[in-house]
Amino acid sequence: MEHSVGNAARTNVSVLGLGDMGTALAAALLAAGHRVTVWNRTARKADALVEKGARRALTPAEAIAAGEVVIVCILDYAAVGPLLADDGAGEALKGRVVVNVTNGSPAEARELAERVSGLGADYLDGGIMAVPEIIGQPQAFVLYSGAEVAFRAYREVLDAFARSVYLGADPGLAPLNDLALLSGMYGMFGGFLHAAGLVRSAGGNVAEFTRELLVPWLRAMADSQLPAMAEQADSGDYGATGSNLAMQVSHDAIGDVSRAQGVSTELFGPLWELMKRRVADGHGAESVGGVLELVHPRGGGA
Ligand SMILES: NC(=O)c1ccc[n+]([C@@H]2O[C@H](COP(=O)([O-])OP(=O)(O)OC[C@H]3O[C@@H](n4cnc5c(N)ncnc54)[C@H](OP(=O)(O)O)[C@@H]3O)[C@@H](O)[C@H]2O)c1
Numbered sequence: 296m297e298h299s300v301g302n303a304a305r306t307n308v309s310v311l312g313l314g315d316m317g318t319a320l321a322a323a324l325l326a327a328g329h330r331v332t333v334w335n336r337t338a339r340k341a342d343a344l345v346e347k348g349a350r351r352a353l354t355p356a357e358a359i360a361a362g363e364v365v366i367v368c369i370l371d372y373a374a375v376g377p378l379l380a381d382d383g384a385g386e387a388l389k390g391r392v393v394v395n396v397t398n399g400s401p402a403e404a405r406e407l408a409e410r411v412s413g414l415g416a417d418y419l420d421g422g423i424m425a426v427p428e429i430i431g432q433p434q435a436f437v438l439y440s441g442a443e444v445a446f447r448a449y450r451e452v453l454d455a456f457a458r459s460v461y462l463g464a465d466p467g468l469a470p471l472n473d474l475a476l477l478s479g480m481y482g483m484f485g486g487f488l489h490a491a492g493l494v495r496s497a498g499g500n501v502a503e504f505t506r507e508l509l510v511p512w513l514r515a516m517a518d519s520q521l522p523a524m525a526e527q528a529d530s531g532d533y534g535a536t537g538s539n540l541a542m543q544v545s546h547d548a549i550g551d552v553s554r555a556q557g558v559s560t561e562l563f564g565p566l567w568e569l570m571k572r573r574v575a576d577g578h579g580a581e582s583v584g585g586v587l588e589l590v591h592p593r594g595g596g597a
Pocket residue numbers: 312313314315316317318335336337340368369370371374396397398399423424425426427
């Protein structure tokens with residue numbers, strides 16, 4: 296579909312869903328000078344935005360009709376479908392660009408993209424890598440996938456939220472990469488929680504430990520180790536670069552000390568078991584990156 300917008304100034308944008316995130320997105324659009332129409336199931340949540348200049352739509356169909364770009368930010372996909380089936384919503388969608396930033400799976404994104412395209416609209420799926428408080432700030436970014444022409448045409452509008460990153464035409468790419476990034480984050484949280492347990496078990500100050508030692512350590516490891524491990528993941532060559540896996544699992548120091556200190560090994564244990572299994576499989580001379588072959592074998596596909 297062709298889109299004539301080359302200049303983002305004062306675009307008609309609608310936002311469906313005014314929870315914490317939808318409210319932050321609508322506020323960012325208003326701050327950027329766009330004409331914003333808002334709809335939320337619980338109507339009073341639109342009051343503050345209306346005071347700031349947003350227009351209130353009484354139905355999803357009215358909101359869709361008002362926007363060239365329709366941002367959907369609802370709890371989950373199960374709730375998105377009925378909104379698009381709302382009386383008149385299907386007809387209103389024709390010619391619109393739907394940007395759905397509701398979190399879900401790649402399959403859900405592809406299914407919704409097909410449905411939206413069938414109604415004559417372009418579809419972009421979005422993965423917001425931010426919390427509401429940092430929408431509009433430099434550290435925030437949003438992943439997009441789906442209709443590239445629509446992304447290019449309305450990129451400046453989307454830039455009001457955060458740095459916009461386009462990943463490709465498959466609508467499932469944004470949710471997949473979103474979940475991959477969250478997996479990395481939860482791995483870091485797991486590491487923090489175990490480390491904090493150890494420090495607390497010895498009467499230490501977790502805040503000071505985290506500030507002075509853990510954060511600098513994790514930054515150094517992220518910068519020095521992850522790029523090389525990522526290259527190994529792509530090449531499948533896991534040759535050790537100074538710390539072979541057999542050396543790392545030669546004794547269970549973290550497990551032994553944790554148990555002695557009364558710290559659960561439930562977080563660290565699964566990774567430890569995979570490292571040991573990789574050595575038992577004959578890969579002790581390689582790096583820890585080879586554990587990826589147990590997580591997702593090379594060439595294994597979906
Ligand atoms: N908050 C974050 O940090 C964050 C970060 C990244 C991505 N996200 C994603 O953004 C989306 C919205 O998150 P949020 O933080 O704004 O959640 P939230 O504050 O809990 O708001 C949920 C929104 O969904 C609406 N909703 C729920 N069920 C509905 C239904 N059956 N029909 C119509 N509307 C319905 C709610 O309407 P009512 O007001 O009427 O209940 C509300 O507008 C989620 O998919 C979330 O995963 C959030």
